[in-house]
Amino acid sequence: MYVCLCNRISDKTIKTLVRNNHITSISGLKKCVSISSHCGKCLPQATQLIQNEQINLSVVTDIDAVQ
Numbered sequence: 001m002y003v004c005l006c007n008r009i010s011d012k013t014i015k016t017l018v019r020n021n022h023i024t025s026i027s028g029l030k031k032c033v034s035i036s037s038h039c040g041k042c043l044p045q046a047t048q049l050i051q052n053e054q055i056n057l058s059v060v061t062d063i064d065a066v067q
C-alpha cells in the first residue's frame with residue numbers, strides 16, 4: 001500500500017528503511033526517500049509507521065535478550 005502517493009513510497013519500503021537504517025524520525029526517513037516533499041498528506045501515516053516499527057524492533061530485541 002502506498003503511504004506517499006506523490007512519490008510512490010509504500011509502507012513496505014518505509015518499514016524496510018526503518019529496520020535497515022535504524023531510522024527513528026521523519027527527518028531520518030527524508031534522508032533516504034523524498035517522503036512528504038509535495039503535499040505532505042503522508043506525514044502522519046509515515047510518522048506512525050516509524051513509531052510502530054520502533055516498537056516492533058524493541059520487542060524483538062527484548063525477546064532476543066530473554067532467549
Ligand code: FES
Nearest residue numbers: 004006038039042
Ligand atoms: S502523499 Fe507524500 S508528499 Fe504527497
